Structure formats: C-alpha cells, structure tokens
Amino acid sequence: MSSVASSPVRRWQGYLHRHGGMRIAGLLALPMSWLVLLYILPLAMLFVTAFWTTDSFTGELVRAFTTENFQRLFTDPAYITVALRTLGVAVAVTLVCLVLAVPISLFMARVASPRWQPLLIALMLTPLWASYLVKVYAWRVIFSPEGGVLESTFGFSPGFGWVAVVVVLTYLWLPYMILPVYVGMQNVPQSLLDASADLGASSAKTFRRVLLPMVFPSLVAGSIFTFSLSLGDYITVQLVGGKAQMLGNVVYQSFSTDLPFAAAVASMTVIIMIGYLTAVRRTGALDNL
Amino acid sequence: MRSRWLKIGAGLTVAGLALAGCSSDSGSSSESSPAAPEASAFAGPVGEGEGQLSVLAWPGYAEDGSTDPAIDWVTPFEEQTGCQVDVKTFGTSNEAFDLFKKGGYDVVSASGDASLRLVYGDLVQPVNTSLVPNYADIFPGLKDKQWNTVDGVNYGIPHGRGANLLLYNMEAQTEEPTSWKDMWEADSPLAGKVAPYDDAIYIADAAVYLMATQPDLGITNPYSLDQTQFDAAIALLEQQKPLVGEYWADYAKQANGLATGSIVQGQGWQLTANTANADDELVGATKPTEGATGWSDTWMVAKDTANVNCSYLWLDYIVSPEVNAQIAEYFGEAPANEKSCALTENEDHCAQFHADTEDYWTNVYYWTTPTEQCLDGRTDVTCVPYKDWVASWTSLRSS
Structure with missing residues (x-):
C-alpha cells in the first residue's frame, strides 16, 4: 500500500x-x-498590422505607427459605401434565410413523420456536399443575362448584380440556418403546443406566442452563421456580382501591395461582427442556447 | 459580464498599441526615392550545375509533364544538366512578388509590373548576358528595356511578349472594331456589355486611350503619370464604370462571357479568344489604332542564389530556339528568340503573334511598375507610385 x-x-x-x-x-x-x-493572437496581430504602413515602391512592411490606414478607410466615401453594402448583403441574406428556414424547419420537425426526418435532413444538407466553386459557377450559368437558364426559360434574368449575390449566398448558407432552427423546433415539448391549443389559441397564435419565442435562440444562432459567412465572402460576388464589390474584395485587392490597409479593412468586418454579437447578447438569446 | 468583455477588449487594444509602438524604432524609412541597389553580376564562367534549381514561373512557362505528360521541357533540362528542377507557379504578379520575397527560389519569370520591384527590393542580381549564348538571338525590341534593365545594367533575359487586345463578340459586332472608344466613351452603344481587366495596372489602359484622345495631357508613357494625368485616367475609368458588365480577373470567366454575348467587348489576351473559339469562331481579337498595353516577361536570378550555375544554364535553356518555340505555342504568345519562329509546329505562329513584325509593337506599352521617379525621364514632377495606383483602383472598384 x-x-x-x-x-x-x-x-x-x-x-x-x-x-x-x-x-x-x-x-x-x-x-x-x-x-x-x-x-485571439492572429486577431491581435491583424489589429496591430493595421497601424503600420508599407514602402511605397517595394510594398515592404514598414513597422512605424500610423493611423493613416483608418483615416483613409473612414474618409474615402467609397469604403464607407462598400462597408454599408456588405452589411446590407449580410442582413438581406440573413433575413431571407430566416424566412425560408422557419417553415422548412417547422415542417421537418413537427409535421413530417419521424420516418422521413432523416431523409429530409440529408436532402437539406445536399448543398454542402458539392464544392463551393462548382455551385457558384452553376449559378453563374443560371443568372447569365444572355442564354442563361433563367433568361432562356422565362425570358427574364436579373443578370449579375446584388440580386444574384443575395440569392446565391442565401442558397449557400441556408443549411447553416435550417440546422439549428430545426433542432430548436424539435426540442419544444409537444405538451406546450397542446396546452396552447387546449386554451383556445389558434395555430397562428400558438406559433407566434409559444413556438417562435422558444426557438428564438436557435434563430439567433443560425443568423450568426449566415451573417458572418456572408460578411466575409468575396468569391460569390466576383463570379455573379457583375461589377459589385464587397469588403472581402477590398482586402483581396490590397493585401499584397498594402498589407496594413488590408488589415484595417479586415478589422472593419471584425468590428461589425463584434457589434452584431453584442446586439445579440443584449437579447439574451445566447444565454438560452 | 459586459465590463469583463470591455476589459478584454481594452487589454487587447493596449497590447496591440504597445506592440505597434515598440516596433516603430526598428522600421526603416519609407519614402526615400528608390535607388538602384549596388550589385555585381556573376562573372562566370558557368561551370558544372549544383544539382538543383528552384523555379518560380507563370503557369505554362516551366512545364514538367505534371499538367500534361506530353508537355514537358523541364525533364530534358534535368537530363542535360543534372540540375533537379522544382517548379512553383503563381497566378498574378503580386503573388509572384510575395513568394519570391519570402525566398527559396533561384529564378523567376517576372512580368514588367513585378520586375522593377524585384530589382529595387534588392531581391535579384544583375545578369551577365555574355554567359547566356542564346541572348544573341533575342529580338532587339525586347532588349535593354525599362522593365529588365536599370541604369544600363541587365537584370534578366527576355522570355516572350503579348498585347492586351480588344476582344469582341463576332455575332454582335460583324465588323472588326478599330478603336477602344466603345469601351470608354459615355455615349457607347455597349452599355453594360463591357469587360475590363480587374487590376490596378488597367489604369494604364485608360492612359493609353488618353494618349490618343487627349494629347494635351502630354502622356508619353502610360506607366509614368503625374498627378494631373493620373486623375484624368481615373476620371476616364469613372466614366467607363456605367458601361461595365463585369470586371474580369479569371480569363475563363471572360471567355465565357464573350462567347455567350453577355459581354460584347473586353480587354484581354489572345489566349482568351482561343479558349472561347475552341469549338466555333465566336470571339475576335484586334489591336485598335490607339495602341494597347501588353506584357513582356523576364527571367531573373535571385540575389542570394546558391545555384548560380544551374540558374544560368536554365536562363540559356529556356530561351533556346526549340524550348522558346514550345513555350510560345503552348502559352499563346510571341517568342523572344528569333530562331524559334522556324521551329513552331504551327508555321504561322510567329506571324499570328507578330513576333517578327517590330512595327506591331511600337504602340504596345508593356506592363511596368510605376514609380515616384517618372519613368519617362521627367524630373520636374513626381509620378504616382504603384501603391497609389492600387489604392485608387480599390477605391474606384468599391464606389
């Protein structure tokens, strides 16, 4: 012992x-x-780099403190416009995803028979099985203003632009919204819905007053995915956005010649994301996840 | 909870600022005008290869059979010289510059918008052309140019060249256009159907058009623009914006647009037209009367290479008539070596790509890195440096 x-x-x-x-x-x-x-460390380094500058000719990093990158970012109206547009796209994609995901998840979780549920989930996840680029190129063919699928079938296509960007991003990120909402809906006890019906509430009222508040945290969780993924995307907009441009493209254009400015632009998305998460936290949704 | 978040944020900020502050001492001065770094070329003679060589190249320039087993000129080089070649490809001049700066490469195929940055960045060494026998057969129009020679010192071996052409959909435009005007003028009938190149260097295309249409501006070199000239070019690009259907960086995307007709005119490469015409003659390519931008690539040697013999063997091999002919045909460009023209599989290759018609190139302005010190020799003004080209381009594209 x-x-x-x-x-x-x-x-x-x-x-x-x-x-x-x-x-x-x-x-x-x-x-x-x-x-x-x-x-954390890369984010801190990104933030630090944003205060440096580069040699105007060789593009080499010069580690001297300056706020010039942020000044440029906040005084050139072009960058403010592109930031607001990016924000607009992220919000639009999130809203469309919400509108689509709620009925789909509701059907999957509470209407479809349990036998069908695994199949429905598998179907819903199919967009994630193919390569991102293949999917976006396919959408390019669909939206093409000359001889595209939409144009030749319906005689009308919105062409390449913001509409196409929002549609394609919605298509890409919808599964990330449906999954948490579906799980949230499934976790609502049937007894609560029955009680609501017993007490005389209509289906619409039960949905609005009982189901929706209970799945609200799931909606928020899904929106964090769709919002942040849309905010950082720059390839979809290159392929189906026509001449449209988002914050990610500005980073892409600047990073090899002017890394500090690219870092300043990238911090902008971080700041927007922190703002979004703070707003979400205020709703208390994160405490109930 | 909230205060803790704040504390973390504040902590990160302080740490970040402290880091930024600390390192400001170690920073080198930034705004000094570039001076050609002092360096001497390899004196020779070129001896036995060191047994290895690391090559950084545009795709299609150093094919070792990994893309297509039939396309391979690297293996014969390895057999001849005993230099085992390691090839890394890049997609843009900026990527090439970044990779080369990180080190580890012996030779690089640099376009004109990267070569000067490599020279002034002290990353490449002068090249002793007398140690490259095939240099004698290079077209004179490619030698001793701004993008491969600084203060009379050669920094590389010319590889080949091409022009950025006006590409057009032949169904929509039955007659060959002779001017860039429909891509620039506000009253263009092609609104929404124009596809310019998505890169800061495209500002030079605006300058080329201004050289013809606004001679008062006095532009003689589209890469050497003072602030007034630069602002005029940006204004022209702003005017073009409503006409633009798409900007392109991926030539396959542009080929697709031109073939379907969603794009009627665009600035692009012969390779793009060839791609679009794989099945059917859909896209035409022409050099308008105003002239065009273009590219002329240069093989350069890393300053600190440990494989200088293999590097020189490579420089000579890659511009040898047989190999230069293969590359020019595979890539779709004009070869640099005069003797290549007799060796191409397509007998008319050199004629089609205007390799031996020097007149064709007189109004082709090869990509060059803009510097503060004006490239056209003016000393009374400073020119807009490349960094500001990128900044203005990014801003233009974002607005």
Whole structure:
C-alpha cells in the first residue's frame, strides 16, 4: 500500500485533488492555447498590422505607427459605401434565410413523420456536399443575362448584380440556418403546443406566442452563421456580382501591395461582427442556447 | 459580464498599441526615392550545375509533364544538366512578388509590373548576358528595356511578349472594331456589355486611350503619370464604370462571357479568344489604332542564389530556339528568340503573334511598375507610385 501511495502518479493525483485551480488549469491548458494561438493572437496581430504602413515602391512592411490606414478607410466615401453594402448583403441574406428556414424547419420537425426526418435532413444538407466553386459557377450559368437558364426559360434574368449575390449566398448558407432552427423546433415539448391549443389559441397564435419565442435562440444562432459567412465572402460576388464589390474584395485587392490597409479593412468586418454579437447578447438569446 | 468583455477588449487594444509602438524604432524609412541597389553580376564562367534549381514561373512557362505528360521541357533540362528542377507557379504578379520575397527560389519569370520591384527590393542580381549564348538571338525590341534593365545594367533575359487586345463578340459586332472608344466613351452603344481587366495596372489602359484622345495631357508613357494625368485616367475609368458588365480577373470567366454575348467587348489576351473559339469562331481579337498595353516577361536570378550555375544554364535553356518555340505555342504568345519562329509546329505562329513584325509593337506599352521617379525621364514632377495606383483602383472598384 505504502509503495503505491508514494508513487509519483499518486502524489500528483493527490496534489491535483488538493489544488482545484491547478486541476482546472491543467484541463484547460490545451484548448486555451489553441484558442489563444489560433484565434485571439492572429486577431491581435491583424489589429496591430493595421497601424503600420508599407514602402511605397517595394510594398515592404514598414513597422512605424500610423493611423493613416483608418483615416483613409473612414474618409474615402467609397469604403464607407462598400462597408454599408456588405452589411446590407449580410442582413438581406440573413433575413431571407430566416424566412425560408422557419417553415422548412417547422415542417421537418413537427409535421413530417419521424420516418422521413432523416431523409429530409440529408436532402437539406445536399448543398454542402458539392464544392463551393462548382455551385457558384452553376449559378453563374443560371443568372447569365444572355442564354442563361433563367433568361432562356422565362425570358427574364436579373443578370449579375446584388440580386444574384443575395440569392446565391442565401442558397449557400441556408443549411447553416435550417440546422439549428430545426433542432430548436424539435426540442419544444409537444405538451406546450397542446396546452396552447387546449386554451383556445389558434395555430397562428400558438406559433407566434409559444413556438417562435422558444426557438428564438436557435434563430439567433443560425443568423450568426449566415451573417458572418456572408460578411466575409468575396468569391460569390466576383463570379455573379457583375461589377459589385464587397469588403472581402477590398482586402483581396490590397493585401499584397498594402498589407496594413488590408488589415484595417479586415478589422472593419471584425468590428461589425463584434457589434452584431453584442446586439445579440443584449437579447439574451445566447444565454438560452 | 459586459465590463469583463470591455476589459478584454481594452487589454487587447493596449497590447496591440504597445506592440505597434515598440516596433516603430526598428522600421526603416519609407519614402526615400528608390535607388538602384549596388550589385555585381556573376562573372562566370558557368561551370558544372549544383544539382538543383528552384523555379518560380507563370503557369505554362516551366512545364514538367505534371499538367500534361506530353508537355514537358523541364525533364530534358534535368537530363542535360543534372540540375533537379522544382517548379512553383503563381497566378498574378503580386503573388509572384510575395513568394519570391519570402525566398527559396533561384529564378523567376517576372512580368514588367513585378520586375522593377524585384530589382529595387534588392531581391535579384544583375545578369551577365555574355554567359547566356542564346541572348544573341533575342529580338532587339525586347532588349535593354525599362522593365529588365536599370541604369544600363541587365537584370534578366527576355522570355516572350503579348498585347492586351480588344476582344469582341463576332455575332454582335460583324465588323472588326478599330478603336477602344466603345469601351470608354459615355455615349457607347455597349452599355453594360463591357469587360475590363480587374487590376490596378488597367489604369494604364485608360492612359493609353488618353494618349490618343487627349494629347494635351502630354502622356508619353502610360506607366509614368503625374498627378494631373493620373486623375484624368481615373476620371476616364469613372466614366467607363456605367458601361461595365463585369470586371474580369479569371480569363475563363471572360471567355465565357464573350462567347455567350453577355459581354460584347473586353480587354484581354489572345489566349482568351482561343479558349472561347475552341469549338466555333465566336470571339475576335484586334489591336485598335490607339495602341494597347501588353506584357513582356523576364527571367531573373535571385540575389542570394546558391545555384548560380544551374540558374544560368536554365536562363540559356529556356530561351533556346526549340524550348522558346514550345513555350510560345503552348502559352499563346510571341517568342523572344528569333530562331524559334522556324521551329513552331504551327508555321504561322510567329506571324499570328507578330513576333517578327517590330512595327506591331511600337504602340504596345508593356506592363511596368510605376514609380515616384517618372519613368519617362521627367524630373520636374513626381509620378504616382504603384501603391497609389492600387489604392485608387480599390477605391474606384468599391464606389
């Protein structure tokens, strides 16, 4: 017995038992270093880079503090416009996804028979099976103003532009909205809906007063996905946006000649995202996820 | 909770600013006008290869059979010289510059909008052309140019050239256009059907058009624009914007647009027209009377290369008549070596790409990196540097 008790392992175990803080620190060390090294630190470096400048000819980084990048960003109306447009696209995509995802999830979770549910989920996820580029190029063929699928079938196509961008991004990110909303709907106890009906509420009222408030956190979770994914996208807009341009394209155009300015533009999306998450937190939805 | 978030945010900000502040001392001065770095070329003689060579090239320039087993001129080089070649390709001049700056490459095929940055960035060494026997057969029109020679010192071996042509849909335009005007003028009948190149260097195309239409501006070199000339070019690009259907950076996308007719006119490459015409004659290509921008590529050697013999063997090999002919045909450009023209599979290749008609190139302005020091020799003004070209282009595209 005594030999076991004095083995290093046992002593270590004993130490951890007595020192709860060390135990937690040990458990969290790995995930925290992942978080800090791969998420927080790069963001901090991005932010720092945004205050540097480059040599005007060779494009080499000059590590001298300047706020000129942000000044340019906030004084040139072009960049404010592009930021607002990007925000507009992200909001539009999120709203369309919400409008589409609620009835689809409702059907999948509460109307379809349990036998069909796995199949429906699989079908809903099919857009995620194909390569992003293949899908967007396919949409290019659909929207093409000359001889595109829409144009040759219906004689009308909105062509390449913001409409096409919102439609394609909605198509791409819809599964990310449906999944959490579907799970949220499924977790609402049937008894609550029955009680609402027993007390005389119509289906519409039950939906509005019982179901919707209960799945609200799921809607918010889905919206974080669709909003942030749309905010950062720059390839869809290149392929189906015609001459349209989003914040990601500005980063793409600037990063090799003017890394600090690209970093300043990229911080803009981070700032928008922090604003969005703060707004979401105020609703309390994150506490109930 | 909220205060903790604030604290974390504030902490990050402080840490960030501290980092930014600390390192300001170590920064080198930025705005000094570039001076050609002092460097001497390899004196020779070229000896035995070192056994290895790392090549950074445009796709199609250093094919080793990995794209298509039948397209391979790297393996014969390896067999002849014993230099094992490692090829890395890039998609844009900026990407090439970034990769080369990181180091590890011995030679690079640089377009004119990268070559000067490589020279002034002190990343490449002068090239002793007397150690490259095939240099003698290079077209004189490609030698000693602004993008491969600084202060009389050669920094590379010319590889081949092409013009950025006016591409047009032949169904919509039965007659060959002779002017760029429908891509620029506000009263153009092609509103919404025009596809310009999506890159800052396209500002030079506006300058080329201004050279013909507004001679009062006094532009002699579209890459050497003072602020007034530059502003005029940007104003022309603003005027073009309502006409634009799409900007293109991917030539396959432009080929598709031109073939279907959603784009009627665009600025692009012969390669793009060839791609669109794979099945049917749909897209025409022409060089309008105002002239055009173009590209002329240069093979350069890294300043700190450990494989200088293999590098020189490569420079000579890649512009040898047989290999230069293969590349020019595969890529779709005019070869640099005069003797290549007799060796192309398509006998008319050199005629089609105007390799031996020097007149054709007199109004082709090859991509060059704009610098503060005017390239056209003016010393009473400073010119708009490339960084500001990119900034203005980004702003233009965003508005």
